[in-house]
Amino acid sequence: MKSPAYSQFFEAVPVRDHIMQILGQGGELCYLIEGTERAVLIDGLVGAGSLKNYVREMTDLPVTLILTHGHLDHTGAAWEYGSCYIHPDDIALLYSPRHCSVKSRFEFARMEGPLCTHQADSLCEADIIPPVPVMTYPLYDGDLIDLGGLTLEAVGVPGHTFGTLVFLDCRDRILFSGDACNINTLLGMPGCAPIETYLDSLHHLKTFEAEYDVMYGGHGRNTVDKSIVDDAIAMCERILAGTDDAEPAVSMDGTPVFYGSAHLPNYMPACGGLANIQYSKDNLLSSQTKKYMPEDTPVIPGSKK
Numbered sequence: 579m580k581s582p583a584y585s586q587f588f589e590a591v592p593v594r595d596h597i598m599q600i601l602g603q604g605g606e607l608c609y610l611i612e613g614t615e616r617a618v619l620i621d622g623l624v625g626a627g628s629l630k631n632y633v634r635e636m637t638d639l640p641v642t643l644i645l646t647h648g649h650l651d652h653t654g655a656a657w658e659y660g661s662c663y664i665h666p667d668d669i670a671l672l673y674s675p676r677h678c679s680v681k682s683r684f685e686f687a688r689m690e691g692p693l694c695t696h697q698a699d700s701l702c703e704a705d706i707i708p709p710v711p712v713m714t715y716p717l718y719d720g721d722l723i724d725l726g727g728l729t730l731e732a733v734g735v736p737g738h739t740f741g742t743l744v745f746l747d748c749r750d751r752i753l754f755s756g757d758a759c760n761i762n763t764l765l766g767m768p769g770c771a772p773i774e775t776y777l778d779s780l781h782h783l784k785t786f787e788a789e790y791d792v793m794y795g796g797h798g799r800n801t802v803d804k805s806i807v808d809d810a811i812a813m814c815e816r817i818l819a820g821t822d823d824a825e826p827a828v829s830m831d832g833t834p835v836f837y838g839s840a841h842l843p844n845y846m847p848a849c850g851g852l853a854n855i856q857y858s859k860d861n862l863l864s865s866q867t868k869k870y871m872p873e874d875t876p877v878i879p880g881s882k883k
């Protein structure tokens with residue numbers, strides 16, 4: 579892959595000679611992967627600056643955008659490419675004003691936080707790519723994406739969203755995990771699946787553990803050891819049994835939530851292990867939870883409605 583050009587919006591670091599990790603304005607990450615025939619971009623950052631142009635400098639191959647989920651900090655390039663592959667359960671999220679409006683994405687891009695490296699003062703609202711109607715191609719658990727000499731497998735991990743997918747690269751023994759399982763897995767917001775569903779998803783993900791060594795996620799530039807999946811399974815079991823720390827907090831959407839473990843100052847869970855889970859006490863059991871969406875209605879950009 580060619581070296582990235584300088585950009586005020588993005589930074590890129592090679593993970594392998596054919597895999598680039600790209601950092602956006604709010605500390606969010608995406609990954610460009612080249613095969614011999616084509617390339618994929620796993621996730622599209624928040625849409626501040628032209629990621630499509632930035633990626634074009636690095637590869638001459640045709641690029642397909644595939645999304646781990648429908649949140650605003652992963653879908654920004656969809657508004658530039660005009661098409662993306664996404665699990666159908668996340669299309670409503672993609673178009674919800676919370677996740678596509680210029681206003682909410684501008685706020686995200688300017689957010690201060692330990693993972694952010696941007697110069698917020700120099701960013702202006704005109705830098706945010708406006709939403710447009712997008713061709714959404716369906717992607718499901720078990721689907722294979724052939725890049726030529728390298729095949730990615732989509733693995734469904736409903737939890738952080740109902741349509742969350744992670745992408746397994748068996749050749750490089752990497753799992754591109756989006757926001758599916760990390761040190762601060764958010765399951766307490768509108769649009770998240772119940773803990774019981776997430777536990778089932780983690781058991782499904784665990785069946786692939788012999789095929790990868792490390793995970794690269796959507797936030798936090800370092801690799802995460804795959805033992806985090808076992809830690810997250812144990813935490814879900816404690817949450818469902820009511821024996822977790824249940825530390826009170828407030829979600830990014832302002833709703834009351836709890837953490838399965840208290841935090842240490844460096845964000846590590848005080849209970850040990852690598853996983854921590856933010857959850858809502860009214861979204862624990864699959865049988866009791868109706869599908870839980872953001873309050874605002876999805877609107878196709880440019881539609882008259």
Ligand SMILES: [Zn+2]
Nearest residue numbers: 647649738757
């Ligand atoms: Zn997310």
